[in-house]
Structures are given as C-alpha cells and as structure tokens.
Amino acid sequence: MRPRRSLTLLVAGCVVAGQVVAEPGYQDYGTPESDQAAPDKAIEIASITTDRGIVTRPGRLTIEPSLSHAYSNSTTVAIEGYTVIPALVVGLINISEIQRDIFVGAFTFKYGFSSRLEASLRIPYLVINEDLRERQAFQGTPVDNLREASGQGLGDVELSTRFQLTDGSGGWPYLLGTFRVKAPTGESPFDVERRQLLDNDGNPIGIVLGERPTGSGFWSFEPGISFIYPSDPAVLFGNFSYVRTMPDDKGEDNGGTIKPGDVVRFGFGMGFAFNERTSFSLGYDHSVIPKTSVEFDTSLTDAAFDRVQVGSLSFGMSQRLTPNASLGLTVSIGVTEQAPNSEIALRLPLSF
Template identity: 25%
Template sequence: MDYRSHWGRSGMAVSLLSLAVCQVVLAEETATVSDGEQLKFEIKQLKLINERQAQTLREMEQRLYSLESGRQAIQAEPQKQTAQNEVVKSAAPSSSVDNIMQEEHALFSNSFTVELGMNYSHYDRKELVLEGFLALDAIFLGDISVDDISADIYTFDATGRYNVNDRWQIGATVPFVYRNTSFQRNVNGVGAEATVDEADLGDITLTSAYKLFNETASRPDIVWNLSIKAPTGSHPYGTPTVTKSVTNASGTDTVTYPKELPTGSGLWSISNSLSFVKTTDPAILFANVGYTYNLDGSFDDISSTSGDQPGDVRLGDSVFYGLGMAFAMNERMSMSLSVSQRISQKSETRLEGSEWKDIFGSDGNAATFNAGVTYALSDKLSMSTTLGIGLTPDAPDFSLGVKFPYRF
C-alpha cells in the first residue's frame, strides 16, 4: 500500500472529522445562543404580562372601591336624611316663634303655661251739646255745653293653660279690674265735675283651643277656639245715678253720673272663632275671625231711676276679626303688627210685662291698630308688650299691655 495515499485518505478523514466536530461545536454554541435569547424574550414577555395584569388588577380594585363607596353613600343618604329629620323634629323652635304662636294663635308644645298680665286703656270723649234752638236758621239761641268723659281702666289678670294633648288646650283667665272715670259738664262757664272709681273682680273666661289642621305648603295652621265668659264681675244694670250742682255768679251747672261703675257685663257670652297661622319666611302671617253670642239675663232692676224695675237685658251680638304679621328678629325677640275690629249690634231691654226695646247708641264699631314686641327672658319665661291705637270712636284712644307667660 502506498503510504502517501493512505496518509492522504487518513488526513482527509481527519479533516472531515475535525470539520464535523467544529460543526457540532458551532451548532451547540448556536443552540446555546438561541436558547438564551429565547429565554430573555420569554422573560420579557412574562414581565409585560405581569405589568398588564398588575395594571388590570389595580383598575379592577379601583372600580370595586368606587362601586363599594357609591353603595355606602346610597345607603348612608337615607340614614343621613333620617338623622337630619330627627334633629329637626327634636330641635325645639326658637323662643321668638313660640311667643308669636302663644300671642296670636295657640301653643301646644308645653304641658302647662301660667301667664300674669296687666292692661291699661284710656278713653276720652268730648261732646258738644246744644240746648236751645236756631232762629232764622242762622242764629242759635240757648246754651252750649261741653260734656267730657275721661276713663282709665286697669285690668290685672292671671291665665292658666293646660295642653291635654298635642292638639287640644284648655285654659281659664281670672281678671281684676280697676276703673276710674271723670265726668265734666260746662254749660254756663261754671263747670261741674265728678269722679267715680271702682275695683272688683271681672268676668272669668274659660277657653278651649283645638288644632284642626297642621300647616302644610299650601294650607295654614288652623285652630278652633271656643270661650265662655261667666258674669262674675259687677253688672251695670239698675245702678243709681247722682246729680251734682255747682253754682256761682255766672250761673249753675249740673253733672249726672253713676254712683258706681261696672267691672263686668252681667251676662253669659259664648265666642266661637277660627285662627290661622302661615309661615312665609321670614314673616309669620296670622288671622282670626269669630262671632260672640250673648245670652239674655233677668235682673231685679234695669233702670237708673228710683225704685226697682225688674226686666230682661239682651246685649247685642258681635262679629270680630283680626289680621297681621309677625317677624322673628332673632332667636329671642319678635315683633308683630296687626289690625282688629269688632262690630256689635244694638242691645235691647224689656221691662217686666212689656216688649223688647232697642237701647239708643248701644251698637258699636271698635277698630284698633296693634303693635307688639315679645322677648324671651329665659327658655321658659317671656315678656310680651303691646300698644293699641284706636281707629274708631268706640275703641280706646290707646291701650298698653304687658304679659309674662311662664311655660312648664
């Protein structure tokens, strides 16, 4: 065998083997490099997936939190409204509003109320009286007299009110009356004057107030009021008169006046009325309308002349109304303005065995403008003041009143 050809074949084999080995090594290295890149790629993909999942998880958690917060808010809203309603219901109204309701309507929030009050009224009536006749329709022949009646009336009263429940209230008022009246008459320039005063118990009044309807957005608070006045004061029927004469160089003047003054009407009376209150922030509107019926009464003497003349008396019935508004200035003080009017029919008398006869000038029309201020001295004690100005001759010229209600 030729060693050169053998060597050549052997070298070729070695070369082929080396080439194969190199290819295997290269393949392994290439595989190693490819596996590393693939692993890096997969790791990167997993990281991206994890980041997306984390973001999705955060979004889902945020959405869940929002849904749960919204549900809690919805569930909490009725509770909040209920709590607010409970607070509103449990919170007592301001003292100024209570005072307005007490004076102009009826207050049902307290179990018992005691009220002490005083009222002063002044009357002054001057009348020009012509005693003579006209000559030739132009010249007056006779005496001209000036009659002046001035009266001061002080009324001290104690009132108690008890709330049977939150819709019904009963009460009673016991007055004590002091009257002082001055009578003057001047005909001949002399002038005669007399003064009479009287102090006694007045007519006791029993009252009842029942709430028919509570106030709504379209309807006022409506209360039905019923009062009965008992003739516990001294009556004016059969009161004797006294004549006083004054004489000087100019002549003689005489004045006739009653020996005593009454402190009551002497008859039972029943008043039936409705009162209304509507809140229109910041004002409170109030009104009332009613009718007073006077029962007939019999007396041993109904005439001022000497001797007893028994008979019956029938005072004229009356209708009355009032309307006004009040303002709560702050939590403790309030102010009110109102107008009231009472129109009375003529009274009648009947001597025993005769017919009813009208009493001349006994009908009346008394209208008054009222202004009042109330102030809460404490949570239970208040002070109420009123000023009344007469608008018609039958009303007092002016009146002043003060009350101190204490609520238990």
C-alpha cells in the first residue's frame, strides 16, 4: 500500500489535513480505494464566492440556503455654473447622498451527475431599501429633499454546470470549466412604474423609478474556468470568466435596443484548514464592466458613464456541524468606488 499523501487537498469543497477525502463508492482521481479516508473527517473550506471546489460527488444532492446583506453609500456633488476664481463658484450646487440596503435570500440546488459533472440551480429573492437625500445650495436656506424607494420580489434565476477537466495529478492544479446562464426572471428597470421628476419651476429634469427593480431584464451567458492548487498547508484557488449579456429591444419609450456592457471577472485567494472542523479563507474578486450601448433609429450611441470597476476583498470562515452540514460566513469589503461598502453572507449547505 502506498503511503498517504501529505498535502492538504480540496475535494468536493472539502479538505483534510494530510489526506485525500473520499466517500464509499466515489473514486478520487489518482487515489487508490485503499487510501480513501473516512468522510466524517472532512471539513469545508470557506468559499469566498460560489462554485469554489471540486464538483459534487455523483448521486449527491446539496441544498444550500443562504442569506446576505449588502450596504452601499455614495455621495455625488454636481455643479451647474461657472468659476470666477478657483475658490468661487457661481451657479447651482446639488449634493445627493444615496444609502442602499439589499437583502438576498436564496436557495441553491447542486447535483452530481458523474465524478466530473455537476449542475446547479440558484433561486434568489431580493428586498431592496433605498434612501436618497438631496440638498440644493445657493437657493435661500439649504433644505434637504428626502426620497425613499423600495422593492422586493424574485431575482434573476441562474442555471450553471461545472466540469472537472484535470485530476490534479503530477503536481498540476485541478482545472474546472464552468458555464452559467442567468434568466431575466426578476422585475427589470423597464417593468417598474416610473414618474417624471420636476424642478421648482415645473420643468422635467429626469425620471424616477417608483420601486427598485429586482432583476436586470437581460439574458446573460457566462463561460469561465477556475483552478484549485493544493500547496500544504494552504489551498490556492482562482477563477476567470466572461459574461456575455444579450441586447434586447426595450421599445421606443426606453431608448430602443439596449446592449449592456459585457463583464470580465477574475478572482484569486487561498484557504487554510485549522483543524477537522474549522477553516478560513481570504480572497479578492474584481469585475470590469464596459459602457452600455443604446441603438435607436438605426444609430448606435454610448451611455454617459464610462466602464465600471467593481473590486472587493473577502474573508470567510466555515464550521462543520455534522458530516453532511456546515455553516459558512463570508464578509466582503468594497475596495473600488462602485463596489458595495460591505456585504455579509451566511450559508448552510446540506448534503444528501
């Protein structure tokens, strides 16, 4: 019998310090059945984002309820006027502050069809609360204008598959191909009630949504690849994906055919197993979203905003409760202006 390998290895989202985890009836690539470890020694590495880990074992169903809260706060100063000297501005200064709370409850179902293929379905439900405070200076006594908006409902449902490309033998990392489809099942910004925003003189100055949308309103397809590399005592991981968002004709009232910018996503990090029950991980994720294009009357124009950079630093912990259940907590801190200030997510994967 060969001696057990001494690396800390991530298999099916689980690690054991000093040996590979396998279940009866499941053959780990490159590991003889005589070297299989007892499944009750497995613990879960705390994932920074979803779909980190080897595919679900064949015939196993995992149900993962989760709850997350994201908080965003931003302040915008708009100046309409001209500068007499660098320290003196003549005109209107508009200061607006937005505070947004987004609560997401979701159920994710994962099923392993084979030792290399997994499929999952994620169904989210969103509750959004938003407060907007505006102050117009140089119009007598400054007065704050307060507006509130909220929305709740089903979000965009996601269906994804993952396929394990390599078995991690010969010192190579585990490579996994992923493909995700997001359907516009949530209420989009083009479906909610809208009303005209007027200034003090009754002139239209913009559009206000009556409630916050819970979906994007567009189909999107996301192919990608991820890797997992065991390097005792840590497990290194990373991912790269490209989100293709399909253009859609939203009608003349909404500007015609709208093509949201495609998204480039990448991330990396590492995880540690403290013992057979507790693990910790640290990582960084970044998304680059280019301009949105609007095609109207056979002309193609770009939206006013430039590309958006969304980056966040995350750390998480996981505690195994039973051989088939664990509790994971992830905290993310935004490091770019467009990212949420903070996000907390709680997950409870249950395997059958």
